[in-house]
Amino acid sequence: MQFGNYVHARSRTVWAAALIVGTLACGGDSVTSPSGGGGDGDGFNLPANPPLLGGNATTPTVSVVKESGSAAKASIGVDGGTIVAHGASGATFTLTVPAGALLQPTEITVTPVTSMSGNEVAASSVATADLAPSGLEFMRAATLHIDLPTAPTGRVVGIGYSGDGQDFHLMPAVPGTTPQSFDIPVLHFSGNGVSGASAAAIISLAQQIGASAQSRLEQAIGAVLGKKAGEPLTAGDIAQITALLGDYYTQVVKPRLVAAQTDDKQLKSAAETYWGWERATELLGLGSAFDAQRSEGRELVITAIVNHYRQSYGRCAQQHNTREIEELIAIIHVMQVMGAADRLPPGDIQTAAGCADMRLEFTSTINFAGGFEVWQTHGEVALPYVIGATSFSTAMGSHSIVSFSARVTPTCSNSYANTDGQIAVVDFAFERDSSGIKNVRLAYDPHVGGPQSMVTVTCPGLPVPLPAVAHVYGGAFVHFHQDEYLTDPRPAYYVTSGWEPGSGEILWRRRYSRAIDNGTSTEETELVIRHTPRALP
Numbered sequence: 001m002q003f004g005n006y007v008h009a010r011s012r013t014v015w016a017a018a019l020i021v022g023t024l025a026c027g028g029d030s031v032t033s034p035s036g037g038g039g040d041g042d043g044f045n046l047p048a049n050p051p052l053l054g055g056n057a058t059t060p061t062v063s064v065v066k067e068s069g070s071a072a073k074a075s076i077g078v079d080g081g082t083i084v085a086h087g088a089s090g091a092t093f094t095l096t097v098p099a100g101a102l103l104q105p106t107e108i109t110v111t112p113v114t115s116m117s118g119n120e121v122a123a124s125s126v127a128t129a130d131l132a133p134s135g136l137e138f139m140r141a142a143t144l145h146i147d148l149p150t151a152p153t154g155r156v157v158g159i160g161y162s163g164d165g166q167d168f169h170l171m172p173a174v175p176g177t178t179p180q181s182f183d184i185p186v187l188h189f190s191g192n193g194v195s196g197a198s199a200a201a202i203i204s205l206a207q208q209i210g211a212s213a214q215s216r217l218e219q220a221i222g223a224v225l226g227k228k229a230g231e232p233l234t235a236g237d238i239a240q241i242t243a244l245l246g247d248y249y250t251q252v253v254k255p256r257l258v259a260a261q262t263d264d265k266q267l268k269s270a271a272e273t274y275w276g277w278e279r280a281t282e283l284l285g286l287g288s289a290f291d292a293q294r295s296e297g298r299e300l301v302i303t304a305i306v307n308h309y310r311q312s313y314g315r316c317a318q319q320h321n322t323r324e325i326e327e328l329i330a331i332i333h334v335m336q337v338m339g340a341a342d343r344l345p346p347g348d349i350q351t352a353a354g355c356a357d358m359r360l361e362f363t364s365t366i367n368f369a370g371g372f373e374v375w376q377t378h379g380e381v382a383l384p385y386v387i388g389a390t391s392f393s394t395a396m397g398s399h400s401i402v403s404f405s406a407r408v409t410p411t412c413s414n415s416y417a418n419t420d421g422q423i424a425v426v427d428f429a430f431e432r433d434s435s436g437i438k439n440v441r442l443a444y445d446p447h448v449g450g451p452q453s454m455v456t457v458t459c460p461g462l463p464v465p466l467p468a469v470a471h472v473y474g475g476a477f478v479h480f481h482q483d484e485y486l487t488d489p490r491p492a493y494y495v496t497s498g499w500e501p502g503s504g505e506i507l508w509r510r511r512y513s514r515a516i517d518n519g520t521s522t523e524e525t526e527l528v529i530r531h532t533p534r535a536l537p
Contacts, residue, residue, distance in 0.1 A: 128193025170222030447474030
């Protein structure tokens, strides 16, 4: 199965692989054990790998001053996108969000940071960007590409923080396509950048414990990658990073993916964790070292997404939560990007929309002209949920006569030949927000093609009955709804607003209780929009 490879085969991967191969081929003169980093002449001796789980966080909180006038923003959805911001210092920040990283359109802002304080590494920031909204998580890792105005000559490390400056820690910063560019994987917001701090300051920060397993992994790898310009990775560096990535998969990634197989609330965090881990292996040229774990992890991601799809459809269909339809569409798009759409239940996006199908039910009793006509009717029109439609195609449904009677004179008897008709919905529109559906607008036509009754009158003394006369339901109905009658954009239809929210499978209802002609004509009509989801294939 082919997945959309979200890591492009650029020179940064070649750079990492070349350093690894070159170092090992030369015998690894600066080899250190996986439990700690080696020295390089300026006192840069890394601490042992931190525990990925357990213990209290000790990473500092820093103060962040943003360059708000240079902020760039854009709405990015499931298809991904790019935002570019330019700082006053000359640094350029390019945030690339891959397809499938977000399930819903989200407004993202990239704001250059003017300065930071509260930690020496933070204060030595060369270029940092604040990424908003704070706390946003990606299903697939984004990349922050930083272009500096000039190439650095000293030691450079990646840095990151959460919220307004909490959990400040080191980040993996991989050299980009030019000597002055760096790429940082981004799994969640708020801030990322690069710093030119001293070896002592970097080591001091590297000894702190991050607030999450993710930040601890980022910190440890970021410290190893904190090299001087042109300085290669050692065999000890590679061993340390490989051990970190292996432990992280075993202790964090896989358990989260396994939990997401049955609890779809954990899917987003689990997928974010996996794709971030896989991206790190590729950025560092270590993908082939983890082929078995990558194959296993991808399969677990797919089966977790399939479970999420079924659970989401169930919430839409069984809990009458039509807001889930956007989630279902987003899941399909993500699986298409991954090349795994065939793993979902059969059907296309329109099939997924079947969870939100509805039906208009029209029940009416009209007593017209003091009993001259008394109608009881019931109609039903299926309203399939159409995604992306620019106009609503007329939906027709049956409109049946439950009972009918007519009174012409007190002494004559009547016989009826009833004919059922149709009711047409010519427009059905609504808005959806976080609390449900609102502003329902339904235009329907109960008149043309509606029910009618041929009434034959037989009076005493007449040799034959009087000729049958057609009584048309629409003719009686229109007397009560002149205030809703419109002719634009098409003639002879009625627009109903003022809907009341229902409960359960009844989404909305509209009741009429009207009297006209000095009370001699009355109407009791109820319109119901009922949720009628299709079964998932």
